[in-house]
Amino acid sequence: MSLMGSLYIGASGLQTGQNALNTTAHNMSNIDTVGYTRQQVQLGTRFYNTLSTSGSAISFQQTGLGVSYIQVKQVRDYFLDKTYRREAGRGAFYDASTSAVEEIENLFQELEGEAFEESIENLWSSVQELTKDPGNSVNQGVFVQRCSEFLTQSKAVYQGLCEYQDNLNYKIKQQVDTMNDYAERIMELNMEILKIESGKTERANDLRDERNRLIDELSKMGYIDCREDVDGNILIKLEGMDYVKADSINEIALDYDEVTGFYTPYWKQLANVTTVNGITNIDITGAEVYNMTQTISTDTNTDIGSLKSMLFARGNKRGTHKDLEDADKYNREISQSIMMNVQAEFDRLINRITTSINEVLKAAADSEPASSYMKDSDGNAYTIFNTMTGETNKDAFTVENLIINGEIKQAPSLLGFKKDDGTIDQATADALKEIFSKAEHTLNPNVKTTTNFINYYNNLISQVANTGSVLRGISETQQMTVDNTAAAREQILGVSSDEELSNMIMFQNAYNASSRYINVISELLEHIISTLGR
Secondary structure, X not given: OOHHHHHHHHHHHHHHHHHHHHHHHHHHHOOOOOOOOOEEEEEEEOOOEEEEOOOOOOOOEEEOOOEEEEEEEEOOOHHHHHHHHHHHHHHHHHHHHHHHHHHHHHHHHOOOOOOHHHHHHHHHHHHXXXXXXXXXXXXXXXXXXXXXXXXXXXXXXXXXXXXXXXXXXXXXXXXXXXXXXXXXXXXXXXXXXXXXXXXXXXXXXXXXXXHHHHXXXXXXXXXXXXXXXXXXXXXXXXXXXEEEOOOOEOOEEEEEOOOOOOEEEEEHXXXXXXXXXXXXXEEOOXXXXXXXXXXXXXXXXXXXXXXXXXHHHHOOOOOOHHHHOOHHHHHHHHOOOHHHHHHHHHHHHHHHHHHHHHHHHHHHHHOOOOOOOOEOOOOOEOOOEEEOOOOOOHHHOOHHHEEEOHHHHHOHHHOOOEOOOOOEOHHHHHHHHHHHHOOOEOOOOOOOXXXXXXXXXXXXXXXXXXXXXXXXXXXXXXXXXXXXXXXXXXXXXXXXXXXXXXHHHHHHHHHHHHHHHHHHHHHHHHHHHHHHOO
């Protein structure tokens, strides 16, 4: 090769050495950047000049033309990425479920400085005192007062559950909006990356880092499956449906229920939209993002994503005691929802206590048909608890619908417990005491052990505590899995300062060697030119 040609070999070394140093410096400057992926320079040889192709030689006689700078690639492991995103989504699912249970525990344990359990104990104590002397007006007044306090505390607890349910509903809306924003940005990055890499001379690694970070965040919110096509576009499926395409997204919309106020995520392009007389109707049947009747299981990967967890925790309505009557419906629609399950079980306790007290008082009035005992001016039996809607059937006695009989609250002595003949109605007082101690109630259709009113609340608290303990255990174990996977992934894509400093020294030496090589060739040329010029 000519000496002039040799200069190009040295120049290629300088160029590739400089590029490699720039890449190393870029790695070092982003060592603490969240989502950054270590970049690595790929070098190769340029085409060889063939001098001879003699068949007698072992190989062709060739001379090299220097080093070639191929590309700067990201160092990632596809399988670790997939594992991390799946496990991070599962961890987010159980974190959201644990948070819901902890919120319920806080509501039950402390309510404006007074535990709800105390209101039940006070009511029970007032009933015990009443049985000692039913005709005592003080005992009667305390009993009615405790009934009022019990109902007030019940409404406060139930309202707290409903408020957290509404808070979950708001978070669901926020998360859907965030997911759509992420999907939109990933689609935009697809197009930006394609523009840069279409020339096959440069890779948009920093844009790829941003895209990978968004995919990581998206994986925590829902169960996703992503792949990269031949053009470098990331295609994402959410819950088995196309979500992000090369140049578009299938937006997740929210259906608002006017009755409950709850949002339901659905696929906008799958909904059936009709317009009648200028009114647009949207039927989301079959377009829902999530099947809320599916069983949550790790084996089938149905326990992935914080959005699904919040939807299951919230449920689709307010839970009441009526949801516990049908075992099949309960298992299908209620049991997997933390909020609806606790609401229904709590409402059952309030329903059973209030209706049982009313029934005892009605029975006392009915036992004296020709008397005004325990009856109002219209001849109707006095009841302590009524409904806002005026209904008297048991199903209507829900926490939200209950009120205290204002007439009895103002004048507890109207109960009297003293018959027209002047005798004290001890039997009715004893019947009130009996309803609190009779073990004939269960938390839900799946619980076979019966309990009384006194222990019902404690069993409910124990159930919530056990559920919380299980979920916390799963969440902690899952977090360890996520941390271990993240550490393994970081070993590959993370930047090591020691390794980069070693590379910097190596590339610096290579750059210096190329520089010295050029100096030698330059001196040879100078020597030849000066010698020929004499």
